[in-house]
Amino acid sequence: MLEVTKLRCEYLDNPLGLDVAHPRISWQLRSDRRGVVQSAYQIQVKEGSPEGDAIWDSGRVESEQSVHIALTELTIQPRTRYYYQVQAWDGQGACSGWSAPAYWESGLLQHSAWQAQWIGVPAGSGIAEEPCPYLRRTFQVSGAIQSARLYATALGVYELELNGQRVGDSYFTPGWTSYEHRLQYQTYDVTSLLQNGANAIGAVLGNGWYGGFLGWKDKKQLYGDQTALLVQLHVTYTDRREDVIVSDEQWKTAGSPILMSEIYHGETYDARLETPGWSLSSFNDSEWGNATAFSIDKSIIIAQENVPVQKAEALKPIALITTPKGETVLDFGQNMVGWVRFTVRGTAGQEVGLEHAEVLDHEGNFYTDNLRSAKQYVRYIIGSEQEETYEPRFTFQGFRYVKLSGFGDDVRLDDFTGVVLHSAMERTGHFACSDALVNQLQHNILWGQKGNFLDVPTDCPQRDERLGWTGDAQMFISTASFLMNVAPFFTKWLRDLKADQLDNGGVPFVIPDVLSKIDPASRHSSAAWGDAAVICPWTLYLSYGDTRILEEQYESMKAWIGYIRSQGVDPYLWNTGFHFGDWLGLDSKPDTYIGATDRDFIATAFYAYSTSLLVKTAKVLGKEEDASEYERLLGRIVEAFTEEFVTPSGRLSVPTQTANVLALMFGLVQGAARDRAVNKLLALLEESKTHLTxxxxxxxxxxxVLSENGHHDVACKLLFQTDYPSWLYQITKGATTIWEHWDGIKEDGSFWSRDMNSFNHYAYGSIGDWLYRYVAGIQADEAGPGYKQFLVRPHVSPGLTWAEARMESMYGEIGSSWRQLEGGTLEVKVTVPPNTNASVLLPDARTEGLLESGSPAINAEGVRLAETTDQGVRLVLGSGQYHFTYPISS
Structure with missing residues (x-):
């Protein structure tokens, strides 16, 4: 049996509102046989309905390709639904038959398609002092509706209602982009929300990132001081008529019960000001004022690129605490990002408050000093004697604990729910092992990603920062791509990086770039931070086989290398400018955040690494002249690095853990110098009693680096340390996410600092990459990006008796697990999805006694013996599920 499943268009399941000229189609194959490879495919596209004749047919295409097939021959029309089906053939000639139809729907496609006007609250109306105004209008529907699509965006953030019902399930729309250059719009199918006759559409606007506070200098309105709305509703009738309802000066506006809403500071809501039915056609808006139209550029408007922020899950509090200070505090048991939905009973005018924090102090009291100026406070004013339920709209908090005020003594846990919000990325990776603390570490890494991947990859989700730091993003992107499908998420963010990149190729510290708005003289272009311009696109290519992201970002990648090359006197060393260095390194001098490793060493090392990735990128894109040029540049950088930082005897002149790690990881030392770097790293670890600095x-x-250079045992010893500094130390202190500092909470219960001490900071969660790649053994292969070809190299790890990982690749599920059985037998299970193959190294195996599903492995279907080495037996596996057992060699 051969079946085509999981059809996707631009990574998405039946997306609405794509503004992509040549959409890309991907699918997976399912088969009950081993060794299945696609030999051919056929795609048909139909317009408007899955029935009828195809408007485009690829015909039978002899190809193994089943991901990212661009429909270059199809001319896309605006606001049109396209259904597509795929059938495939395998190498034995079996045909899958046609898949179930999937679809995508194009958006407006052109800026000229916007008939709507930007509207907002008129200045001087009094409403403008309210950050969250209502806007509404009524309209008529006359006839049977075939379909209705609503297109919307805002300066600020918005929510829409249609006939009293919330439109869509996305939050913080239109999302955070480089607003001067790019502003997303969203598309909604509102067919089911319309009714024949009178209808009403309503909107509420908030400051969001556009007009609210950003950064730690109490600055707001960094992009503009006027929130505004742009809405266009197309109603198509069964008789082919069409009505278009747009935002214009016919809309009415009034204040809302949301008196304050800020991402950092929370929300104030006065239920006494509610106007029931305000988005219904029957509502009397005669006392509302008229909206004002604004002349605002529409040429920067683009369709939604990232997956939207949505409610992901709900948590109930696990305890109600009375602190030593007498505070009433909810404990949700998990450091999370989102908000609290609560039910309250009281009297009109009574105020209740919710203050949010990540930790309690060593005495057990509510602790907020690490939030700096961020208030994270929700204030609610009760509107009636009836039971009322509320949740915020345009703010989010990072918290585990919530301090209650004004609720009285009768607090019920059932009245409170923690609503988890993050970008709606598909969960793709799962890792587990025999050690409970390591499993908790994996949990913490995942929740760090959930909490910080809210439309942009933020550094932290709680204090007055929450910015898209480039360094954190590039450090974690490989781990992130195991855990979730982050391709659309980072594609959108990288387009903002390209938009905000300086004319000279420099890269701001944060994307979108707001630091230059807070301080026009702010620095930029630190090594390892700006290198996100190169590292992130390459990682997406490896993880998803996406050449389009390389094509889109290629000039940005080149510009970054060009920027580095233009710095200083020597074009092959980077020894000028400001750098964060080995930020928060434990070998730093007192009163500094920067580790002991020379910053020009780090800068030049990353210069070489990014140049090497640019060489690879140029080769992938067929830019041979560029590839040759950058290969020559790379050679000169390595020569300069060697002359500057490697002594004639082959010793690195910078004797730190980080220096040796970078030199080894980036291939900057070879032969005897490489051996010396490995030995020096081991000596440094021994000096620190196998603790990292x-x-x-x-x-x-x-x-x-340790595992790759034959010292996996030392890497495992590092992992299993439970005293400071270590990954597991945090867990012994109750961490449920990754901390910014190894000792965010010290042994005595005191805190590392007050001003920079996030307890949800994902950078050190990059250890997850090693758990998947070395402990479980799943590794991408540059020869077959996107896991078309991949490596499985599990490492039997001291301290563990078993480990397993699985991940959903573009081709299907990949799995690798190992388990030590009684009698000195090792069990290894491998899952290879159809249309891929895997090179598998079974550690310490010999062909004698190597069984697959109980029979000699080298005779098993789908198995080819590649080689026998001192490390074990290397096999090449076609698709299928494999169960190996063998005695472990002594």
Whole structure:
């Protein structure tokens, strides 16, 4: 049996509102046989309905390709639904038959398609002092509706209602982009919300990132001081007529019960000001004022690119605490990001408050000093004697604990729910092992990603920052791509990076770039931070086989290398400018955040690494002249690095853990110099009693380098440390997410600092990459990006008796697990999805005694013996599920 499943268009399941000239189609194959490889495919596209004749047919295409097939021959029309089906053939000639139809729907496609006007609250109306105004209008529907699509965006953030019903399930729309250059719009199918006759559409606007506070200098309105709305509703009737309802000066506006809403500070809601039915056609808006139209550029408007922020799950509090200070505090048991939905009973005018925090102090009291100026406070004013339920709209908090005020003594846990919000990325990765603390570490890494992947990859979700730091993003992107499908998420963010990149190729510290708005003289272009311009696109290519992201970002990648090359006197060393260095390295001098590794060493190392990735990118894109040019540049950088930082005897002149890790990871030392770097790293670890001293720059690569250079046992010893500094130390202190500092909470219960101490900071969660790639053994292969070809190399790890991982690739599920059985037998299970193959190294195996499902492995279907080495037996596996057992060699 051969079946085509999981059809996707631009990574998405039946997306609405794509503004992509040549959409890309992907699918997976399902088969009950081993060794299945697609030999051909056929795609048919139909317009408007899955029935009828195809408007485009690829015919039978002899190809193994089943991901990212661009429909270059199809001319896309605006606001049109396209259904597509796929059938495939395997190498034995079996045909799948046609898949179930899937679809995508195009958006407006052209800026000229916007008939609507930007509207908002008129200045001087009094409403403008309210940050969250209502806007509404009524309209008529006359006839049977075939379909209705609503297109909307805002300066600020918006929510829409239609006939009293919320439109869509997305939050913080239109999302955070480089607003001067790019502003997303969203598309909604509202067919079911309309009714024949009178209808009403309503909107509420908030400051969001556009007009609200951003950064730590109490600055707001960094993009503009006027929130505004743009809405266009197309109603298509069964008789082919069409009505278009647009935002214009016919709309009415009034204040809302949301008196204050800020991402950092929370929300104030006065239920006494509610106007029931305000988005219904029957509502009397005669006392509302008229909206004002604004002349605002529409040429920057683009369709939604990232997956939207949505409610992901709900948590109930696990305890109600009375602190030593007498505070009433809810404990949700998990450091999370979102808000609290609550039910309250009281009297009109009574105020209740919810203050949010990540931790309690060492005495057990509510602690908010690490939030700096962020208030994270929700204030609710009760509107009646009846039971009322509320949740915020345009703010989010990072918290585990919530301090209650005004609720009285009768607090019921059932009245409170923690609503988890993040970008709606598909969960793709799962890792588990025999050690409970390591499993908790994996949990913490995942929740760090949930909490910080809210439309942009933020550094932290709680204090007055929450910015898209480039360094954190590039350090974690490989781990992130195991855990979730982050391709649309980072595609959108990288387009903002390209938009905000300086004319000279420099890259701001944060994307979108707001630091230059807070301080026009702000620095930019730190090594390892700006390198996100190169590292992130390449990682997406490896993880998803996406060449389009390389094509889109290629000039940005080149510009970054060009920027580095233009710095200083020597074009092959980077020894000028400001750098964060090995940020928060434990070998730093007192009163500084920067580790001991020389910053020009780090800068030049990353210069070489990014240039090497640019060489690979140029080759993938067929840019041979560029590839040759950058290969020559890379050679000169390595020569300069060697002359500057490697002594004639082959010793690195910078004797730190991070320096040796980077030199090894980036291939900057070879032969005897490489051996010396490995031995020096081991000596440094022995000096620190197998504890790390690395910071943001060295930590992501430390365990990878140890395992890759034959010292997996040392890497495991590092992992299993439970005293400071270590990954598991945090867990012994109750962490449920990754901390910013190894000792965010010290042994005595005191805190590392008050001003920079996030307890949800994902950078050190990059250890997850090593757990998947080395402990479980799933590794991408540049020869077959996107896991078309991949490596399985499990490492039997001291301290563990079993480990397993699985991940959903573009081709289907990949799995790798190992388990030590009684009698010195090792069990290894491998899952290879159809249309891929895997090179599998079974550690310490010999062909004698190697069984697959109880029979000699080398005779098993789908198995080919590649080689026998001192490390074990290497096999090449076609698709299928495999169960190996063998005695472990002594």
């Amino acid at each position: 690395t910071g943001f720059v060295g930590t992501p690569y430390l365990n990878l």
